[in-house]
Amino acid sequence: MKKEEIKFEYESYNDISELDEADAKLVQAARDVTAKAYAPYSNFLVGAAAKLANGEVVMGTNQENASFPVGICAERSLLATAAMLHTNVPIDTLAVSYHNLNGDSSKPVSPCGMCRQALREYEDRTQQPIRLILSGRDGKIIVLEKSTLLLPMSFGGDDMK
Numbered sequence: 001m002k003k004e005e006i007k008f009e010y011e012s013y014n015d016i017s018e019l020d021e022a023d024a025k026l027v028q029a030a031r032d033v034t035a036k037a038y039a040p041y042s043n044f045l046v047g048a049a050a051k052l053a054n055g056e057v058v059m060g061t062n063q064e065n066a067s068f069p070v071g072i073c074a075e076r077s078l079l080a081t082a083a084m085l086h087t088n089v090p091i092d093t094l095a096v097s098y099h100n101l102n103g104d105s106s107k108p109v110s111p112c113g114m115c116r117q118a119l120r121e122y123e124d125r126t127q128q129p130i131r132l133i134l135s136g137r138d139g140k141i142i143v144l145e146k147s148t149l150l151l152p153m154s155f156g157g158d159d160m161k
């Protein structure tokens, strides 16, 4: 028997003022687009903004449904939009933020498991890691060099070969 370990590093910032201009712009876009979320059931408005390798910016927000599982997260709505508008163009950086109408919005958002899997598929498909910037409306910001750091030992297409 051998004990093995998975570790990863990430950057953390006190707030948006510590980011470079391009990242700060993307985080602000993610915060602003929360206004377009449709979240009447959770009151948790999520916004995502991505800078693509072709320089375009694509957005997404969560879209809920009275039949709860039908709803879609901001990250996956963004990925579907990017895939349609800019097919096979890699995503360089994706910022996610939220506005919790029921409480505090300063803890960095944590993408759900389904979105982590969807992000992994997008990385595989476009052959490029997606840099993630996670934040709330204000306060601490986390930057990960690739989204798959959040999904260790994940399952992908190669595992079926």
Ligand code: THU
Binding pocket: 039, 042, 044, 045, 046, 061, 062, 063, 064, 071, 072, 073, 074, 075, 096, 109, 110, 111, 112, 115
């Ligand atoms: N949600 C997202 O859109 N992205 C996340 O990273 C976390 C959760 C949405 C799903 C649901 O509409 C609401 O937030 C509460 O879970």
